[in-house]
Amino acid sequence: MDVPKPRILTRRWGLEGSHTLAVARKHGAYESLRKALTMEPSAITQVVKDSGLRGRGGAGFPTGVKWGFVPPPEKRGDKPVYLICNADESEPGTFKDRYCIWNDPHALIEGCLIAAWAIGAKTAYIYLRGEFKFVKDRLDAALAEAREAGLVGRNILGTGIDIDVWTHLGAGAYICGEETALLSSLEGGRGQPKLKPPFPAVEGAWRCPTIVNNVETLQVVPWLIEHGAAAYRAIGTEKSPGTKLFSCSGHIRRPGVYELPLGYPMIELLNDECGGLHDGRTLKAVIPGGSSVPVMTPDEVARATMDYESINEVAGSYLGSGGFIVMDDRTDLVAALANLLRFYAHESCGQCSPCREGTGWMHSILQRLAAGEATEFDIATLRDVANNIHSRTICFFGASAAMPVQSFLKKFPEEFFGRAGVDVPDDWQPRAASAK
């Protein structure tokens, strides 16, 4: 499609040595920081609010609004405020944050510093998933350079402002991408989500006000300071402004990370950016926003655009983290779903009953089904288990494991009943009453 494709997140990607301070600074890095540190923190938050930037981790919550939840100094007493960057990118099908950090670590550091200044934090932690050791090494090198140059730590750019940025490597649990589990892990505990309320903005890391933002979200912030909220709003759609990174994988010719304005037609992303399907194949299904969101049919793919609203209206699914997984006609959807559930059954933190017991249960039913050893009664049980997990758990993991099952059974029932050796019953209700 002939729409402008501004490069906000990827502006320094592809430059020789883009991860070094010298190259990054030559191409504008830390100029926004210089400007931001002269602004009132509340003015920065206002810019982010006005820009309509929404959290890129998956939930799409307005970032500026989230920052506004930090209690004002008179209410929080002498408790420090923390900024946490969530770099625990573990959602199957999502691999944008690692490229963000790998190609432009200084954009993240700058984003962290500006966000920290805006919310009144003197300390920012970047929490990376355990498998990102190599990413952390590059980020640590960039941090050392920035610290050496007086951009991180005490008296930043001679302004007298102190903000330090630290990296922390997790132990490799998917659940630690859930913000309260991330905080538990960062605090040194078992990576387990916490009950809400209280919400992290009020009582987060070490029970202090804490804002947790995704890597991609924070990397947008320097651009916002430089170009203003109106410029950002000019891109994308009214409710989903700006650009977004899409991690594209599956049966496509050109897998990779693409930056596109929100509202971009899904079918064009598939056919143009991703290079379309391989010869002789037809489209069977797409998971548009990382493994947790409901699956889409080819018909839905043809009608949807890549933004928070359209995917939900057209297909009842979500933009999520932008993990775009394409499956062609040779895909065994039962096996694909069984594979997905293997992941969730392995990653459930085990804290609350429905998810702890239900994810393993769904996986074992799907394994039997994939092997042709299950009946139509097992399919009904599978449906009930998914319905009984969804929105009955402490965190969103339960729903994340349930939604693929619910949507696959709803949109591709013939694949599942076929495996059980029967036709889809006439009275099949994909969203039937949960327990018997």
Place this chain on the structure above:
Amino acid sequence: MPTVKIDGIEVEVPAGTNMIEAARKVGIDIPHYCYHPHLSIAGNCRMCLVDVEAGGRGPDIACNMMARDGLAIRTDTPQVATMRRATMEFLLKNHPLDCPICDQSGECRLQDYYMEYGQYESRLSDPKVTKHKRVDIGDHLVLDAERCIACSRCVRFGDEITGTGELRLFNRTDHTEIGIFPGARIQHDYQGNLADICPVGAITNKDFRFTKRVWYLKETDAVCTECATGCNVRVCHQQGQVFRLLPRRNDAVNKSWMCDHGRQAFEAITGLDRLLRARVQGQPADLDDAVAAAATLLREAGGGVAVVLGHSASNEANWALLKLTRDNLPNATVYAVAGNDPGAWDRSDDFLMDADKNANSAGIAALMAHDPAIRDRSDLVQALADGDVDVMLVLGDDVLGRLGADGAGVRVIHVGSFRCTTSDAATVVLPAAHPYEQDATWTNRDRRVQRGRRAIHPAGDSEPAWALMERLGAALGKAPGATSAAAAFKSLASSVESFSGMTYQSLGNGGAVLASPPSPPTDDEDALETIHA
């Protein structure tokens, strides 16, 4: 105070009350496993999911939903029943269902809630996950991780109550299990509580397991008399035999807890040191004959008579003893000897185990305030040294042991439940009932008068000490009027100011605190001037 609505019933509760407690107030039981009123909220079992009618979004867990104006929940909708059934199915997915050999049977929440919210028709066809069984985690505890529903109550108890943190959740997903760190062992003094708070049969008490099916047990509300704390307990017994003690909730005293020493103290009821028969001159005797012999000793004493109140004995017994002395033995001197018996258990802390091992020290203090003629320990030491004591009547305590005296030259009448230096030296021994064998009250360290009820018949020939005082008083000429525990307490309450107005009815299950004694009169004029200025 916010007003909330539960199933259409409005109730006003203090701010900070959650919906489980608010519902309890209006008689609605919201099933739950992980919530415990004296532990932090974990919200992981999901059994207490309720519908939110107004003032929030639902379904949500009642345990973490705090009262606020306008909040209205429903526990009676088809969806709530469905959610409970679903949670039960999840919890039983990998549960071994070994109820026939499980000690929790009969008081297991999985069983209780299954009757109401079971699927009945199983659709579990996959093999169950196996976990560790029969793990020896402490002197009093065994862990069966397969029965566990991972509610984390025990973990929170270790973190929040004892601060010892031995137990943790290990692994993830359906392999999640409660466990103990390698080489670690639970060694604190409150282990039994872990078996109590385990809502299923995962943690069981070694001392009780395999001894009795719980549905055969009757429960009687009583008070532990092993130290001055006076933990409220339930005595679980069948046909005259006590099988276990459980703590009874009293937020002003022991909350939901008790120590392991107190929990096993009932074993002394049938212990070898128990005094079951009266004795005169070292020979077994009929109780009537022994009472007569004691009366004769007291009446015909050649020298001074010392009457020693019992710091461990009940308020009723001490009052009856004091009254019979004042009524019948005008020349006797009454003493109170503080301190612990030699050989008493010696563990104490700043939680429930008090260093004072006497159950009724505060009650004795109240009697001393009422009757200034009561002398203390040093006076008795002096009297014994001066040879002023010919006959000594001792209620319960091992007075000779406490004083390190041999009692040479003193003829002792000992009224007690257990053999000790004093009873060995006694001329007459009257066997007294164990606290769990009688109705009586004790006054704890916070001056709370608490009522224990008789769980079992007194063993052997023993009788409650207040009844023995009644017999002795009758033999001396004037009985104190302790024809029943209630009568003895009534007499006490009508005579001793700090007990004034108390009755067994008014004490209820939680007890009541003694009135403060009026400040002693002072004739220091400076002090008076200071007060009046």
